[in-house]
Amino acid sequence: MNKIRPQLPTGMRDYLPADVLRRQYVINTISGVFERYGYEPLQTPVLEMQETLMGKYGEDAEKLIFHAKHPMGKEELALRYDLTVPLVRFFALNESKLSLPFKRYHIAPVWRADRPQRGRYREFYQCDADTVGIAGMEADAEAVSVAVSALRELGFREFAVKINNRKLLIGIGQYAGLEGEALSNLYRSIDKLDKIGVDGVRKELLDNGIAASIVDKIMKMITSAHSDRSDSYAAAAQNIGALREELDGTPSAMEGLDELEQLVNNLMALNTPAENIDLDFSMVRGLSYYTGPIFEAVLLSDDPEERVGSVAGGGRYDDLIGLFRKDTLPTVGISLGIERLIYIMDKRNMYPPSINRTVVQVLVSVFNAETKAESMRFASELRGEGIRTELFMQDNKGIGKQFGYADKKGIPIVAVMGPDEIARGEVKLKRLADQHEVTVLRTQALDTLHSLLD
């Protein structure tokens, strides 16, 4: 047969075993935190009907969706673009089997045909926790709090979850007398605050025809809590109070401020560290489907190579389920940017020592052809005791080469059983890291191994 050049699709990755072990550590840590908050695991198919995905993300985003089809099939399918639309499709289809609230998490790959660039892939994992069916701010507080707990459990301390509210942003726009297109332009300008600064935003608003006196008031409001890392819930309450005075008489703003106040109170009740919470009235977030509180987590780092953008994001999207069922249901969630977190964790080496390059704990070496069966028996005994054991299987390699193999793979311990050891019912166990070596009776091998592995 003709040879085929082995090749990966553009922007897609293989994960070598050492990669998988690190990624699994991150995924297991996060799913453990999600479960402690009572979110249940859910899985949906990789393929959805194209119709399910279209019309939810905005035109530019939808251009990135991969289409799929069976050549003989009639269904127009697509690979999921995120885990949120599959959740609402799932809920509408299965609600008779579910109780409200439905709290689920989902950690799985999604596909986007983005232009490949460093650190951006066309298959990548998302990591979501959402609550369907609760309008109250307890659910929003849990979404923020679970993100804070997950980031802290992974070892992050210097980060802030920025919090804002879409209703407040609408209220600020109404207060400025804007509607329709002009309101959207206002969000777009505010969203640029981090990039173009206060003067840049002010200029854009003036260019859009907003009166200078109103622009001044808007700028004062949106910067009143911007990057104000006062590390206290009292300061957050004060900032909310100040806006409440200014925006009195704008119902949408009042509703947004009420929600923010309840959210902050609930975060306090959930013992969420205030140092990781940052009210930010200038934060907008891109997605059009948000309807209330919005969240976005950033790492606080001076290292330019660690400027990866937001590492978590979410909010309330009370209208989305309404696309699939008669009445909509209140829904709120958070998505952790697991690929960016892994990038930073790799860079900083934030993994515990137990996360090795290999799963193997012991290599059972083979002295010669005659002793091979005895090595197999010993490997089988260790496996029966739960030890992750590799039997050396290459032919005609001396013990030196076998040690080299273990060293290259990162296997911590090598077991040696030559004819003498076998005759005495013994085994020699050697820890490669410090060359510590003990010869013990095989009946004591398990205890010795455990102490060598500790």
Next chain:
Amino acid sequence: MNKIRPQLPTGMRDYLPADVLRRQYVINTISGVFERYGYEPLQTPVLEMQETLMGKYGEDAEKLIFHAKHPMGKEELALRYDLTVPLVRFFALNESKLSLPFKRYHIAPVWRADRPQRGRYREFYQCDADTVGIAGMEADAEAVSVAVSALRELGFREFAVKINNRKLLIGIGQYAGLEGEALSNLYRSIDKLDKIGVDGVRKELLDNGIAASIVDKIMKMITSAHSDRSDSYAAAAQNIGALREELDGTPSAMEGLDELEQLVNNLMALNTPAENIDLDFSMVRGLSYYTGPIFEAVLLSDDPEERVGSVAGGGRYDDLIGLFRKDTLPTVGISLGIERLIYIMDKRNMYPPSINRTVVQVLVSVFNAETKAESMRFASELRGEGIRTELFMQDNKGIGKQFGYADKKGIPIVAVMGPDEIARGEVKLKRLADQHEVTVLRTQALDTLHSLLD
């Protein structure tokens, strides 16, 4: 916006939380066994280049492959059809980073546009362990042994891994004077033994023009170890010896019998229970790429609803990697039929009591609006101690309704904190299964919870 009918693609499934928990138990159990044998986790993308998949499985199989493409993209992609071809593609692409042998496992979904029917899906999981780079029968023995260990660890006892060798089958054909098309027909007839019986196979062979005296000898050979569950390795050796005498002078058969003998000896050295091993010279397996030993596991059950076909299969395929690199490399593996196993395990309820319908261990109820913050604080304390805790979040529901909610969801324990308990720094913990109830100081809640959960 217009409503969209929530809909799944044909033959695809959502896994509700209770499904995911059972499936995760099975996957974790099997991956634990794979790791004890020293197989490392590998992950490859869902999408492969179409060119990678085509020409490996046979025409009929390839008709089932889903195609994928980005509308603006140039690459012709496909969803993986199994995990074996992605492994050899991966190996050829990454071998400079790997040591030989490369032992990997992979548990992940694959896609096939099969006609949907009961228990057959278009997205389903495969569960593979393979060894690249070892020609010796130790690798084959580990493939068989790891399947036996995994099935036993899941709680199966009554099953047999049938073992045969493609070289032996070729030898039997040569012995009968067959080649080319006639040889393929021979395999096809032998493969039907379980369906059409000894007389049916005999008739087919005679119809294909094989002399009656040769047909007699073939039938005697292929049935000599068929379903001969003598539960001893000595019997297997005897059966091999008998064929060796008959086929002396047919080199391919001798090679196949040598391999079988070594395989059996290695299975013995690995302490693989003989009751689960069944030499079967009539077993063929469909895939064309096998070159040596082949394996197939079946459950031994009298229940017609449990006749699910094979629950594991594999073998040696020494030529496949040669499609992607200059020289091929010996490769052998096993694939567990995880979907069929889960079907049987669900039917027999083979899950440990710890596998519940929900991850949640405690529901913290809310007495009224005034005590809600205190319930949140308590939920947060429990979460900090690693207890999977749900805070009740629906508004205006009495304690009775909250108990009903816990009961419906399968949450084992409800924590109640009314104004009296809060004033005394206490909490009431009630186990729903037996209505056992204790009121303890909040400082002792954790110990009490652990004993109630045991």
